[in-house]
Amino acid sequence: MFQIHETIYYRVHSRLRLHVRLGWLLNGVLLKDVYAETPNLWRSQSEMMSLFHWIIIGQALLIFAFVAIYASGFAGGGVMAGVRLGVLLEVAAIGMRLAIYAIQPFPGKLIIYGSASGLIEMIIVGAIVGAIYKPPAVRAS
Amino acid sequence: MDWKKFFIAFVAAFGFLFLFGFVWYGMLMHGAHQEVPTLLRAKPDFPWLILGHIVMAFFFTMLCVRFVPAGGPGGCAMLGIVVALIYAGADLIAFAVQPLTTKILCGWIVGDLIQFAIAGAIIGAIYKSSSPATRYVPNS
Numbered sequence: 128m129f130q131i132h133e134t135i136y137y138r139v140h141s142r143l144r145l146h147v148r149l150g151w152l153l154n155g156v157l158l159k160d161v162y163a164e165t166p167n168l169w170r171s172q173s174e175m176m177s178l179f180h181w182i183i184i185g186q187a188l189l190i191f192a193f194v195a196i197y198a199s200g201f202a203g204g205g206v207m208a209g210v211r212l213g214v215l216l217e218v219a220a221i222g223m224r225l226a227i228y229a230i231q232p233f234p235g236k237l238i239i240y241g242s243a244s245g246l247i248e249m250i251i252v253g254a255i256v257g258a259i260y261k262p263p264a265v266r267a268s
Numbered sequence: 269m270d271w272k273k274f275f276i277a278f279v280a281a282f283g284f285l286f287l288f289g290f291v292w293y294g295m296l297m298h299g300a301h302q303e304v305p306t307l308l309r310a311k312p313d314f315p316w317l318i319l320g321h322i323v324m325a326f327f328f329t330m331l332c333v334r335f336v337p338a339g340g341p342g343g344c345a346m347l348g349i350v351v352a353l354i355y356a357g358a359d360l361i362a363f364a365v366q367p368l369t370t371k372i373l374c375g376w377i378v379g380d381l382i383q384f385a386i387a388g389a390i391i392g393a394i395y396k397s398s399s400p401a402t403r404y405v406p407n408s
Binding site for chain 1: 289293306307308309312313314315316317319320321322323324325326327328330331334335336347350351353354355356357358359360361363364365366367
């Protein structure tokens with residue numbers, strides 16, 4: 128039982144680290160100037176740092192749900208199945224982003240860059256999950 | 269894939285997601301949203317709102333059909349709850365970077381869970397295959 132927990136922990140943890148790093152690179156570095164155009168839409172840097180644990184919890188929840196969907200419905204297909212799941216979930220998320228754009232005054236550039244980078248991120252993450260996760264039957268053989 | 273059933277399920281999911289969003293986020297949470305007026309447009313941009321819901325409904329229906337090929341409200345509702353957790357994760361991140369209130373955060377998360385669980389159940393009820401239940405195992 129401990130081994131199963133350890134394996135799940137390792138998978139979720141390694142994906143989480145990658146996801147946080149990619150998220151920081153995309154949002155904290157590459158899109159920094161775009162965010163700076165709309166300062167009234169964001170918390171101050173110090174406030175964000177004080178709420179940083181919510182970013183980690185949010186990322187962990189997101190990753191957990193992704194791995195749960197992959198493990199229970201897409202496992203066995205390897206890298207391509209992971210990539211397909213990543214694309215499906217991210218395009219649905221782009222739909223959500225468009226709906227948010229309709230009600231919040233984000234610059235269009237942010238939605239375009241955010242969606243493109245989100246798609247790349249989810250493809251990479253899906254490929255990693257597909258490569259790491261093997262269903263029990265495959266592992267036994 | 270049964271495209272006729274898929275299309276009906278997609279239209280039903282779109283109708284429900286849009287209606288639920290209007291009632292939950294637009295009406296019931298109107299007061300909470302008014303606490304942060306600078307974060308919202310004065311009037312929603314409806315073409316983008318409709319397009320966003322179409323994209324969301326289409327790909328969520330696609331996911332349900334792939335995940336639970338035999339259909340059925342239970343399995344698709346469960347998938348809806350797990351998909352809602354992904355959106356809940358995004359809501360938590362938004363809370364950390366945008367000046368949202370905890371009331372709005374809780375409202376969004378509860379809304380996501382109800383919305384996608386019911387949408388999943390609707391899709392599963394419409395998209396029922398006559399073949400026995402099978403799991404999606406690509407390339408097998």
